[in-house]
Amino acid sequence: xxxxxxxxxxxxxxxxxxxxxxxxxxxxxxxxxxxxxxxxxxxxxxxxxxxxxxxxxxxxxxxxxxxxxxxxxxxxxxxxxxxxxxxxxxxxxxxxxxxxxxxxxxxxxxxxxxxxxxxxxxxxxxxxxxxxxxxxxxxxxxxxxxxxxxxxxxxxxxxxxxxxxxxxxxxxxxxxxxxxxxxxxxxxxxxxxxxxxxxxxxxxxxxxxxxxxxxxxxxxxxxxxxxxxxxxxxxxxxxxxxxxxxxxxxxxxxxxxxxxxxxxxxxxxxxxxxxxxxxxxxxxxxxxxxxxxxxxxxxxxxxxxxxxxxxxxxxxxxxxxxxxxxxxxxxxxxxxxxxxxxxxxxxxxxxxxxxxxxxxxxxxxxxxxxxxxxxxxxxxxxxxxxxxxxxxxxxxxxxxxxxxxxxxxxxxxxxxxxxxxxxxxxxxxxxxxxxxxxxxxxx
Amino acid sequence: xxxxxxxxxxxxxxxxxxxxxxxxxxxxxxxxxxxxxxxxxxxxxxxxxxxxxxxxxxxxxxxxxxxxxxxxxxxxxxxxxxxxxxxxxxxxxxxxxxxxxxxxxxxxxxxxxxxxx
Numbered sequence: 001x002x003x004x005x006x007x008x009x010x011x012x013x014x015x016x017x018x019x020x021x022x023x024x025x026x027x028x029x030x031x032x033x034x035x036x037x038x039x040x041x042x043x044x045x046x047x048x049x050x051x052x053x054x055x056x057x058x059x060x061x062x063x064x065x066x067x068x069x070x071x072x073x074x075x076x077x078x079x080x081x082x083x084x085x086x087x088x089x090x091x092x093x094x095x096x097x098x099x100x101x102x103x104x105x106x107x108x109x110x111x112x113x114x115x116x117x118x119x120x121x122x123x124x125x126x127x128x129x130x131x132x133x134x135x136x137x138x139x140x141x142x143x144x145x146x147x148x149x150x151x152x153x154x155x156x157x158x159x160x161x162x163x164x165x166x167x168x169x170x171x172x173x174x175x176x177x178x179x180x181x182x183x184x185x186x187x188x189x190x191x192x193x194x195x196x197x198x199x200x201x202x203x204x205x206x207x208x209x210x211x212x213x214x215x216x217x218x219x220x221x222x223x224x225x226x227x228x229x230x231x232x233x234x235x236x237x238x239x240x241x242x243x244x245x246x247x248x249x250x251x252x253x254x255x256x257x258x259x260x261x262x263x264x265x266x267x268x269x270x271x272x273x274x275x276x277x278x279x280x281x282x283x284x285x286x287x288x289x290x291x292x293x294x295x296x297x298x299x300x301x302x303x304x305x306x307x308x309x310x311x312x313x314x315x316x317x318x319x320x321x322x323x324x325x326x327x328x329x330x331x332x333x334x335x336x337x338x339x340x341x342x343x344x345x346x347x348x349x350x351x352x353x354x355x356x357x358x359x360x361x362x363x364x365x366x367x368x369x370x371x372x373x374x375x376x377x378x379x380x381x382x383x384x385x386x387x388x389x390x391x392x393x394x395x396x397x398x399x400x401x402x403x404x405x406x407x408x409x410x411x412x413x414x415x416x417x418x419x420x421x422x423x424x425x426x427x428x429x430x431x432x433x434x435x436x437x438x439x440x441x442x443x
Numbered sequence: 444x445x446x447x448x449x450x451x452x453x454x455x456x457x458x459x460x461x462x463x464x465x466x467x468x469x470x471x472x473x474x475x476x477x478x479x480x481x482x483x484x485x486x487x488x489x490x491x492x493x494x495x496x497x498x499x500x501x502x503x504x505x506x507x508x509x510x511x512x513x514x515x516x517x518x519x520x521x522x523x524x525x526x527x528x529x530x531x532x533x534x535x536x537x538x539x540x541x542x543x544x545x546x547x548x549x550x551x552x553x554x555x556x557x558x559x560x
Contacts, residue, residue, distance in 0.1 A: 244489070244493070247487075247489060250489050250490075253487075253507055255508055
């Protein structure tokens with residue numbers, strides 16, 4: 001079976017498409033997470049392949065389905081956080097041979113193919129549909145929802161795995177090459193010669209502060225709240241390995257990476273895999289967990305006129321994204337119980353939620369909003385997952401949290417100031433990402 | 444002779460991520476010998492303090508990485524050392540702020556860390 005990258009036609013990236021035709025007809029049921037680690041320790045059982053198998057099996061078990069019922073898989077084949085396998089480093093054949101390998105020995109170590117996954121999950125005897133999504137779980141969710149809605153699969157695993165290797169990320173692979181194509185070297189975070197990865201966001205944030213009369217210190221309550229929420233996320237990195245709060249004094253005294261972005265405005269690269277089990281609304285009724293219905297999805301494909309998007313471009317794109325999200329789901333901002341938009345980098349979360357007009361927010365309001373009660377106990381929860389700030393760079397905590405909150409399985413992290421009925425999650429970037437609206441009911 | 448040692452954590456101490464070659468027992472030895480000691484790390488100061496408390500080691504300072512200069516100005520010593528594993532954030536930072544610098548493996552070989560020496 002050849003696995004293709006999802007075609008652009010599976011995304012809803014323009015305004016005016018109306019309500020998603022499969023609104024309420026696709027549901028998330030099962031959730032599976034691997035343990036987290038800061039870096040790979042070289043063992044087969046902790047490789048991204050092994051962790052991804054574990055996540056898939058947990059999601060299947062959680063949904064209470066027999067593996068033979070799974071007929072589709074959507075996954076992201078790229079697993080790097082910026083850590084690339086050095087061409088001069090021998091591939092560990094003991095790890096390769098601990099599994100049923102594909103043609104590429106790095107499969108399951110530094111990447112993940114559908115072929116490798118199926119070879120190593122023999123219990124998946126009925127998979128007829130496989131598809132790749134680019135980048136992160138947000139894209140995979142969108143593709144899987146569309147695939148189930150379109151009838152390409154009826155019980156579909158959605159998978160994202162991350163590997164992180166020894167050393168500093170973005171210092172290997174193409175980032176260490178003597179020659180790189182086009183403007184690659186100039187783009188933030190790509191090479192030693194370019195600016196730090198957070199530079200673009202820092203620049204937009206600086207423009208934002210100037211335009212609206214805000215300052216970096218106003219981020220502190222959001223950062224503290226996000227880490228607090230993350231420490232209530234038992235699947236997350238900080239909860240599992242370093243249960244440290246992030247009080248304002250620690251956040252504000254951290255060193256600058258690209259002023260006004262400091263160390264904690266960046267997330268920490270980790271290893272982790274997560275999988276969800278999606279199915280039709282009808283089939284979901286017979287599964288083990290409460291279905292969380294997908295009301296709609298929307299995608300952003302903003303084009304900046306230069307290497308770094310301006311504040312004006314970011315604001316225009318996230319405004320459009322907000323409109324697309326509501327149009328697709330057939331809801332308005334007032335319908336949102338809470339939001340879980342992306343936060344890695346922390347300083348663009350406000351672009352996302354202002355674009356959503358979350359709780360009536362207008363442009364320039366978010367940092368003032370952060371000074372109010374944004375906790376999970378309050379009436380206006382902001383990022384109850386804690387996001388990447390709270391649990392490490394995976395870009396999937398926000399989705400798991402939406403599903404768990406609506407299923408009533410968020411544990412100590414459960415929102416109590418609002419009834420969790422409709423939520424939105426997605427990302428990554430303000431200029432490009434994929435977003436999903438989740439609901440307790442199909443209508 | 445008063446000697447001050449600033450320890451980076453990750454990649455330097457055994458409890459770091461990744462672990463480094465310097466054990467907490469080695470730190471305890473120089474503490475008991477009367478060295479001025481503390482940590483200078485990208486870990487938040489509150490996290491650094493928690494780490495030292497966990498190992499019941501009394502330290503003189505816990506600072507963020509970019510505040511190493513404050514250690515120099517805050518303590519009177521005859522020699523100042525910073526031990527770390529990064530070229531930019533440790534070695535260059537240390538030298539720029541008037542510290543002598545040691546890589547963790549170099550430091551581990553110092554007689555300071557020998558209880559009998």
